Amino acid sequence: MAINLKEFEENEGKVRSLKSTSKILDLLKSTKKAYTVKEISEIIYPREKNSYIKTNTLMQKLKASGKVLHKSPYYAYNFKKKKENEIQN
Numbered sequence: 012m013a014i015n016l017k018e019f020e021e022n023e024g025k026v027r028s029l030k031s032t033s034k035i036l037d038l039l040k041s042t043k044k045a046y047t048v049k050e051i052s053e054i055i056y057p058r059e060k061n062s063y064i065k066t067n068t069l070m071q072k073l074k075a076s077g078k079v080l081h082k083s084p085y086y087a088y089n090f091k092k093k094k095e096n097e098i099q100n
Contacts, residue, residue: 031055032069036078039088047084 034055039046046054048067056062070086073079079086 031065032073035066035069035073036088039079039086040090043088045080045082045085045087048086051086 035051038051038054048070049063051070052062052066055066070079070081074081074086077092078089080089
């Protein structure tokens with residue numbers, strides 16, 4: 012989804028968040044493994060301060076949207092959600 016430059020400049024944090032969310036989902040989907048928030052943050056944000064907090068926030072949002080499953084302390088991609096969407100369409 013393309014956005015205009017004014018929107019890009021005003022929402023830089025939102026754009027970064029979308030990119031990070033995509034990276035997290037790609038990681039979980041491609042590896043077909045469950046990870047802790049710490050493990051995900053070390054992969055997505057290597058050598059960055061406060062990466063755990065950022066990752067935890069994104070994981071909570073992904074969990075709320077149903078895109079990931081959570082069984083403490085692990086998160087995994089929700090492959091069932093995709094199948095349910097395909098059945099409905």
